[in-house]
Amino acid sequence: MKTLLAFLALAILPLLALAPGCASPSRGADGAALYANRCSLCHTPYSPSDFPSGVWAANLKRYGPRAGLSERQRDLVLDYLRAHSSDASAFAAPGS
Ligand code: HEC
Secondary structure, eight states, X not given: OHHHHHHHHHHHHHHHHHHHHHHOOOHXXXXXXXXXXXXXXXXXXXXXXXXXXXXXXXXXXXXXTTTTOOHHHHHHHHHHHHHTSTTGGGTSXXXX
16 A cells, blocks of 8 residues: 555656646747637637737727636737737837
C-alpha cells in the first residue's frame, strides 16, 4: 500500500509542476486566437488595422458579450487588437 501511494505521488507531482506553465501562454497569441475563434461567429472578423485602438475598445465593449467573452478574455483580445490597430505605434513596440 505504501508503495502504491509513493508511486501515485511520483506520478502526480510532475503533472502539478507542469500545470502553471499551461496557465501563462503568451498573451498576444491567446488574444489572437480568441479573436479569430469568437469574433468570427457572426461575421468575418474585421482586420485589426481597420480601426484605431480607442474604437476597438468601444467595439469590444459592445461585441465582447455577444461573443461570450469573459472580462479577462476581452482584455486579451483588446491587447491583441490594440497592438495591431491603425494607430498601433502608440501602444506597441516596433515589430510586435
Ligand atoms: C452574436 C453575433 C456577433 C458576434 C459574436 C460578434 N459580432 Fe461583431 N457584429 C455583429 C453584427 C450583427 C454587426 C453589425 C452591426 C450591428 O448590428 O451591431 C457587427 C459589427 C461589428 C463591427 C463593425 C462596427 C459596428 O459596430 O458596426 C465590428 C468592429 C465588430 N462587429 C467587432 C466584433 C468583435 C471584436 C467581436 C468579438 C468580440 C464580434 N464583433 C463578435 C454581430 C456579432
